[in-house]
Amino acid sequence: MARFYSPSPNENSKWKIKIFDIVFGNDTHAGKWFDIVLILVILLSVLVALFDSIGTIHLSHGRLLLQIEWVFTTLFTIEYIIRLAVVKQPFRFARSFYGVIDLFALLPMYLSLLFIGAQYLAVLRVLRILRIFEILHLRRYTKESSVLINSLLNSWRKIFVFLLAMLAIITVFGAIIFLVEGPEHGFTSIPISMYWALVSVTTVGFGDITPVTPLGQIVASMLILLGYGIIAVPTGIYTAELATSLRRNYDSRVCESCGYKSHESNAKYCMKCGSELSEKS
């Protein structure tokens, strides 16, 4: 993160750099402890919101939990202001991934002054925990998730086509089952019937609405079979894409002695003739 928000060396405000190292960095002793305490406080504040949402606990300890939540919110607000203060480009930070999440984690409590119930959205703070990847210096994890995400991005066009086809299927079958079963069997409108079609075609099958007429059950059977067939599609798209990504782990080096090509990326010697392989460029 340092690369993004580091204060320019000619700023000369020593304390600003020091606080920056603690709040954003994780190389110093203080920076590490700050991050660990931060994660724990985030988890604690999420737990408080979870417990507060339980009716009996809310009645008996709601007042206390609300006060604790406000303490946390005050701390997080101060932290956010400090972050804005010590970075060179506050607006750039505010619009960055972590900056937006940090703000979103604050808003629910302030909104709860206007809208009752908004405080429960404080659990959105859970997203701040994603920062754990940065903290633990786990570059590997970032690499792993980038493989997963790249495969998803590479196949987004195929998935968009797939989703449009899904929408058409759900709309058409929703309208048909609405006509066949009708409001008296729970299919009170086409939007509700579309919700049922989505729940069925994805094999979730809540069972809150189910067809009861023979014709309705035939329509449902056709929809389910269709869903069973096309569940293969996203899996197939993603697996094929991921397999391609993983295959690329073999590098393109060619052995200068025997011409063998399919070397593992961590190989130093050709496994066919034993001669040394050149360094990867």
Next chain:
Amino acid sequence: MARFYSPSPNENSKWKIKIFDIVFGNDTHAGKWFDIVLILVILLSVLVALFDSIGTIHLSHGRLLLQIEWVFTTLFTIEYIIRLAVVKQPFRFARSFYGVIDLFALLPMYLSLLFIGAQYLAVLRVLRILRIFEILHLRRYTKESSVLINSLLNSWRKIFVFLLAMLAIITVFGAIIFLVEGPEHGFTSIPISMYWALVSVTTVGFGDITPVTPLGQIVASMLILLGYGIIAVPTGIYTAELATSLRRNYDSRVCESCGYKSHESNAKYCMKCGSELSEKS
């Protein structure tokens, strides 16, 4: 689409060509706007049908919504007639993919004069939105979906074998559970029991009908385990097929000697007749 229905140059009816460019083409300014307005009107008319299907809205605004739907239907009918009028081969258009969908989008409202409720099938208009692929000049999307569909077509024979096996499993288990559980536990007939078997084997599991006797639960467990095992089959078939499609990069070169079309992109000679292939342009 121009390639299919373009009026012959020697027809000389200038206005016909102009309207053709607007209605079918999307290269001119007018043609682009026509398509955008068309998509919006289609979406609007689908939304009207969705809202009309909600009981309370139907009671309070049903009359108004019906009038709006008729306005849309009239517009779409005029559009359909114009399309038929300006193409060189009206019958060929009428039997084409988009021609059939355009007609199907009109029928429900006219049928609703004969059969009550048919107007809700007006949501079939949602299929007209597939035209969006043509409009946005997104040839790539067409290519993407053709990869998906080709993989499905290549594996249809395997999927047919799979569906026949499924039918046998569902029939046999439907009969067994009908005998074991019987009508008093909701399995009122073999067809209903087959519906339950389908819902169970595909892991949808509505829960509207469930076995309650120990023997019935053992039969259900066997069916579910079977289903869990064979859910792998369609996914496996499709993924393997798709992976093969993606791995081999076929290009669009045609052999000038024998006309064979499906060449791998790294081929220099036709694998059917051995004559040299032209360079890729």
Next chain:
Amino acid sequence: MARFYSPSPNENSKWKIKIFDIVFGNDTHAGKWFDIVLILVILLSVLVALFDSIGTIHLSHGRLLLQIEWVFTTLFTIEYIIRLAVVKQPFRFARSFYGVIDLFALLPMYLSLLFIGAQYLAVLRVLRILRIFEILHLRRYTKESSVLINSLLNSWRKIFVFLLAMLAIITVFGAIIFLVEGPEHGFTSIPISMYWALVSVTTVGFGDITPVTPLGQIVASMLILLGYGIIAVPTGIYTAELATSLRRNYDSRVCESCGYKSHESNAKYCMKCGSELSEKS
């Protein structure tokens, strides 16, 4: 099928050969028609059993349907006796795949004289329809299904290991949820709880029994996450196996001119140098 049961040429009973050709063969005109009629009669008799299982139809037309079913059974019995009579090795036929199915298709009706309800198992006749593959001369289908089945057989050892692990998971979680939730919440015994665990871990989720205590829901969540993780296992096993099978479609021919190896199995000329490929041996 002829290869198996064909009467020896020195048997000299001409009518036996003729009937054999009709009943088992499908090369002659009569043989083809016999098979088509047979399939239709099988489907009809299955439909009769399905309809008879519907309560209202059973009450109004049960007597008629039973008579029709007996007519079918008599016909099938005669057919089975003829098959036994005309093959050279009746015992070998009786123990063959189709022989066993033919017998199983007869038994339910005769058993129904002893056990009420057995007649519904007449739907097992649906298995006789698998003969359709032989009838339609669709060798390709047999090939397709053999690829599917071979992949399943190749991975049976892995699937056995997987099923044993599943059994352990289901037993352990079944016992835990039984202790946590207890009979008062529907988990009346460990076997029933194991049934629930199976239904949950396979993502079927009927919802006939569900945990209601917080601790029970945590146990359920862990079980579901486990199930979500291991649903990948059978799919992964099967897909990897199938992909290997499909890859083998490339044959092992080597171009004698340039040494290129990866030819498609329907290639006649090398796609790298254009020289003719040798015939497949």
Next chain:
Amino acid sequence: MARFYSPSPNENSKWKIKIFDIVFGNDTHAGKWFDIVLILVILLSVLVALFDSIGTIHLSHGRLLLQIEWVFTTLFTIEYIIRLAVVKQPFRFARSFYGVIDLFALLPMYLSLLFIGAQYLAVLRVLRILRIFEILHLRRYTKESSVLINSLLNSWRKIFVFLLAMLAIITVFGAIIFLVEGPEHGFTSIPISMYWALVSVTTVGFGDITPVTPLGQIVASMLILLGYGIIAVPTGIYTAELATSLRRNYDSRVCESCGYKSHESNAKYCMKCGSELSEKS
């Protein structure tokens, strides 16, 4: 197992070696029979626990079943003590995989003297059956399961990233649906709503809690679509990993120069140090 616990030859206590061969080994006649009887007794004791958990059987035969269970427990305790007595390093055995399972299989009955109900955990004995792999000399099975498990281990980092993303999705959607639907529709707290979100996103869909307001159903639809999309992820990860494992055939040769172990089976030279590998025996 002999490799681990075999008594040193200079111990000279002949009977100890003999008993070791019976209890741990499966090469001698006595050793084989001991193992077969052991498996049967384990299965029997699990069945007793299963039957005892059924209410009606517990009432009528509970006393008898408890006595039988205690007989089994005594036998297993004696067996465990003998195992500890005859191995050279009792502590090492006690901490080994099978040693821990053997102890866990004993504890529930002794704990049942303190905590009512604990005896049902005796079904944990089912885990002892995993020993069947050792008994049947099925080295191949161990190899098969090691391929499955290695693929899981290789992809654990990706799966950890995936699970963290799942947790974030479940928490966020749990909070949203709690606000939208509220306690009056069964979503009594955020933890319960998170349980519902997990059940929905994994396509289990019990249906014990379901959204009833239009907005709640829209939120549920978004969650389900997300779940349908990401069900592809674990399957894709695992399949791609497994396919890689199966494609590459690593053999068990160890490089005599540098000790590197993971050689492909067609390698002639070590890819780490370049020295020649010995021929496969």
